[in-house]
Amino acid sequence: MIEDVIDKSPRIETERLVLRKWESRDLEGLVEMNADPKVMEFFPAVMSRPDSERMFERLLLKQEKFGFGTPVVEERATGRFLGLCGLGVPTYPEPLPFDPCVEIGWRLIPDAWGRGVAQEAARIWLRFGFETLQLNEVVSFTSRINWRSEKVMLRLGMLRDASGDFDHPLIEDGHPLKPHVLYRLSKDQFREQEHG
Numbered sequence: 001m002i003e004d005v006i007d008k009s010p011r012i013e014t015e016r017l018v019l020r021k022w023e024s025r026d027l028e029g030l031v032e033m034n035a036d037p038k039v040m041e042f043f044p045a046v047m048s049r050p051d052s053e054r055m056f057e058r059l060l061l062k063q064e065k066f067g068f069g070t071p072v073v074e075e076r077a078t079g080r081f082l083g084l085c086g087l088g089v090p091t092y093p094e095p096l097p098f099d100p101c102v103e104i105g106w107r108l109i110p111d112a113w114g115r116g117v118a119q120e121a122a123r124i125w126l127r128f129g130f131e132t133l134q135l136n137e138v139v140s141f142t143s144r145i146n147w148r149s150e151k152v153m154l155r156l157g158m159l160r161d162a163s164g165d166f167d168h169p170l171i172e173d174g175h176p177l178k179p180h181v182l183y184r185l186s187k188d189q190f191r192e193q194e195h196g
């Protein structure tokens with residue numbers, strides 16, 4: 001099967017970024033990023049080292065199982081860990097209303113914000129997802145109050161599916177982060193945006 005020989009998470013270099021698979025050396029960067037209250041403003045809490053270690057294990061498992069697990073973004077000039085951005089498969093203990101799906105997500109250290117890094121990396125992975133992996137659709141979701149993340153979806157040309165907005169199954173009832181917005185982008189919509 002051709003599917004088996006495609007590297008679903010290849011190393012991609014741009015003028016300023018390296019997009020690549022997770023490696024053991026990325027754990028420290030992940031721990032630091034997840035402990036930053038600015039980064040975690042729209043998550044229930046900052047993450048402890050053991051929380052981040054568990055997340056790291058999950059990312060490695062997803063990379064192994066699906067071929068991608070929201071890959072790493074590295075600064076090309078310095079090798080600095082900037083965060084994660086790209087395609088992933090949500091694997092929460094409870095299903096999401098729109099499962100099965102491939103999502104695109106992002107989380108960067110604050111030094112990397114405001115430079116178009118998320119947008120650049122996400123656009124590359126969307127193109128790879130639609131053109132190489134031939135995905136039919138990519139979704140993205142975030143808590144309704146995470147305007148920074150929603151702005152990335154809008155800049156990428158993703159379209160809000162208000163009928164798909166949902167309450168996140170892992171967040172307690174009544175919590176302001178529970179209501180989530182859903183954005184979708186189909187292969188045809190992506191092609192139209194790229195080629196007019």
Ligand SMILES: CC(C)(COP(=O)(O)OP(=O)(O)OC[C@H]1O[C@@H](n2cnc3c(N)ncnc32)[C@H](O)[C@@H]1OP(=O)(O)O)[C@@H](O)C(=O)NCCC(=O)NCCS
Pocket residue numbers: 038039040042105106107108109112113114115116117118119120141142143146148149151152155
């Ligand atoms: C969500 C997040 C990735 C957005 O980062 P970001 O840098 O704002 O996103 P983009 O890559 O789209 O960058 C756009 C910004 O860079 C600016 N920019 C500068 N140079 C640019 C360039 N070459 N190309 C594009 N934009 C550029 C834009 O003007 C814009 O700034 P503005 O928001 O002040 O208008 C970041 O805030 C983050 O990691 N947050 C914490 C984690 C999180 O909430 N993740 C989402 C969970 S669902």
